[in-house]
Amino acid sequence: MTQSHRLENIGLINRNKKISFKFNGKKLFGFEGDTLASALLANNVHLVGRSFKYHRPRGLFGAGIDEPNAKLQVVINGQSEPNINATEIELVEGISATSQNCWPSVEFDIGAINNFLKSFFPAGFYYKTFMWPKSFWYRVYEPFIRKAAGLGVGSIEKDKERYEHKYEYCDLLVTGSGPSGLASAYAAAKTGAKVILAEDKPRFGGSLLTDDVNIDNLSGKDWAYKIISELKKMPNVTLKNRSQVFGYYDHNMLVMFERTGDHLDKKSKYHPRQRLWYIRSKEVILSTGSIERPIVFGNNDTPGIFLASAAKEYMKVYGVAVGKKPLIFTNNDSAYETAIEFKKNGIDPIVLDTREEQNSELINDAKNQGIQIKFSHAVAVANGYKKVKSAKIGKLNSNKTGFENIEIVQCDCICVSGFWTPTVHLTSQSGNKLKFNKDIDAFVPDKSKQKETTIGAANGSFTLKETIEKSFESGADVGKKLTANQVNIQVPSVTEKKHKSHDKFWCSPLPKNENPKRFVDFQNDVSVADIELALREGYRSIEHVKRYTTLGMATDQGRTSNLNGLQLVSNIENKIVPEVGHTTFRPPFTPVTIGTIVGREVGHHYMPTRKSPMHEWHLKKNAVFVDAGAWKRPRYYKQGNENLFEASKREAKNVRENVGICDVTTLGKIDIKGPDSAEFLNRVYTNAWMKLPVGKARYGLMLREDGMVMDDGTTTRISENHYHMTTTTAQAANVLSHLEYYLQIVWPELNVNVVSTTEQWAGAAIAGPKSRELLKKLFPDLDVSNEGLPFMGYVESSLFGVPAKIFRISFSGELAYEINVESDYGLSMWEKLMELGKDLKVQPYGTEALSTLRIEMGHVAGPELDGRTIPSDVSLDGMVSKKKDFIGKRSLVKEAFIKNDRQKIVGLVPTDRKSSIPEGSHIVSDKNGKLPNPKLGHVSSSCWSVENNNPFSLAIIKDGKNMIGKKFFAVSPLHKKAIEVEVISSHYVDPKGERVRS
């Protein structure tokens, strides 16, 4: 097919570069500078999709973000993406697009039967029909509706493209590069302010590219080019085309979506496809312009019906005629420019103007050019199924409620103009109320809530002279406010044709004995009858009407439908539009890809990964890692075909029999210094700290003010006023904030400083009966005897010439030590330990073995300290000082906390000594009990006891130790398990704690 509707000698496209593309399998050609939409229209392709509900044929309607119909499935760069607006995507070689919501094809769509059954699909159809039976919703109705309705198909492939985020700060952000945007950005930039000018389209200039105006003896387009080229030379100005500001958030944070890749033929590997900008701007000028609104009439959704402004843009920007027998249907002057443009290109239009005989510069111009104009006329019904073939038009009666006559005119397109709606989405998102301007029948911004000004057409100013003058003034004012520099700019002289006021006509009456669909919202298939029905059924609030009928809820956010919907509601309700009000505008203003929102935070970049200095060693030894917050910790070291269970058993057993080493770098470490450190610890921990000697460590328990255990760990007195605190891996950050809170806010009189040293030290735990021998080998000159370094003792030494800290502390319950060395030497320490420990049968052990060892010993950890347990619940009442006050102490005497039958920690073994008990199992006395089966408690931690060679668990159960000897069931419906268990002491191994002191 040739480009039958391409015009000669007009447009901004590059005719030297022909581009091939595919639409529904057919190969077509366009030019560089085309959008997919303009290229389709150049080839006289109008039918692009089927409507959402009725599967009616739909064609292109707008030329930009106003387009409601042309949502296509597009393959770009080998990736398929749904719901792409044909009017916004630029034509590149090899692009392939297909229609959506139709089967088997857009030309022949089975779903179109809905159109003939339309009386069965009224507003709220789904709510009314699929109510019963209730259980059918998920299984039958919802899958059916999802299949029948909807848009394109999302890909399940991984997105191969790159998306980026950018943070930017500026003095002034100007959104939109039409006349108001250009003038204000230019004036502000002249004051020296740092300005960003954002334009959604590839070309700057907005309406100046298509309006027939004259500024300083230049055409609108040429003046725009001149201003842009001057702005480009200014170092304080950033010009961004293909960039849509789509969200306005608190404190002047705006979010912009930049299309950086799709328009390029080729791009390098790391070139992003799209970029999200977070812009914090001191001031904002919203120059978002306006969108033409349609007039509603019968079958007004037929392909070949356009906004008049879109038809003009297709001619003047793309050199494309949307038809060769155009009918122009208007209630105002602006559509006459479209008519004149057709005429200039050798195409004879007919203009229907709903107003009585008018004279204005523009109308007279049209008359003088011999354009046929029918005043007091309107389109009643469009004829044609897949394309407009003719229209029933008529002379309106005096009050415009009916037609005096009906005649048929042949036409191949209808260009409609129902006047202009300011684009107030961003100003509304900023928090501003809107006020109704009766002169233009639309909402305009009221007072500014944030530091922003709305100007030009977005503010309801529809004459260029006023817009240019005020925009220069606003730009200079804002610039002066920001920089204190005054500039005097000669405001250019503007020549434009004067317009007569528009007619408040927005919906054609129906011709006698006919009842065609009249659509208000194309994208969601909402007709006049649907809204009428909703009101008859009692919906009054515009927000309810919107949700019931889905008016304005589609991806175009009702850009062309909102005001007509409001007009309809206000007419029926006999109210004026401002009383009906408007629905809320929410970001995003235009659809944004998920990829852009996510940016680079995908895969392993989703969150930062923390690795210990020994990480590479673990990797080499086949460690299987587990996430501990942001840390990666070895869970077990796989040997041969071992599974988790076998490996962890081997590792734990080796600790009990020989010696094992575990990477404990991830433990939180906090350095505490200052003369009041002891007093501070005494208030933070439940136990006493005033008398801890230098060179000794102590186990400490920390509560929240509500009495719940927050964290535990050891703290060591390094010197008189210097302590080294350890926290659990998970709570490290919280504990530091907690300490800072009390030091800075509650007890600022304490002279103490805290700082995290977690990443400064690499740590290795050495545990097992042979750990002393291994330590001796590493520090041959150190007295590591039981007397020289007793349990809970601390010494400093050096390793590889750098300081090392040696603590005799134990989590495994065995004789054990922890060595800390400067992080950079962690790997050397680890390798040295493995080398020296060879004949002692040293093995590394992971977190799974670590858990086994601590569970057997009855040591509590995260699963027991889950924020719901107080010290006595986990058998740590001995740690609670009666003599002093501390954080959370007052809560411990509350009635609920001193009750005897609280759930407390115990040990559990399966009576068969074989069945492993799933963590999270509930403890019940009758496994077949009637639901809800009374729950006595739950299993918090489970392991295979390597000491006793049978399963063992810790559980928190009602009445705790008083239940020892009783038998219950641990039930886990998830695992379909009910295991008989016996309650025993939580200290299953070495209950007297002799090993750690040996």
Next chain:
Amino acid sequence: MLHIKCPYCGIRSQKEFAYGGDATVKRPKLNSDVSDKEWDDFVYMRKSPRGKHIELWHHISGCRQWFKAQRDTATHEIFKTAKINEEIK
């Protein structure tokens, strides 16, 4: 996203801060007699006003200082920020 003026570092993005709740709550003194009600008020009871609220923020990804901010909970306008030992009226 809010723009918050840390009294030590200046204006920074909300991303750097953690919220810390009502700044007017005072912890009862250590070793003092505290009734159940007083204690519960301190631990649990918080007002949720619409309008001006004096609250704590922690510059957690910055200087790590806690400070006070007076914010309108409805509009998010921040009127003032102050160091802990300074008053906001």
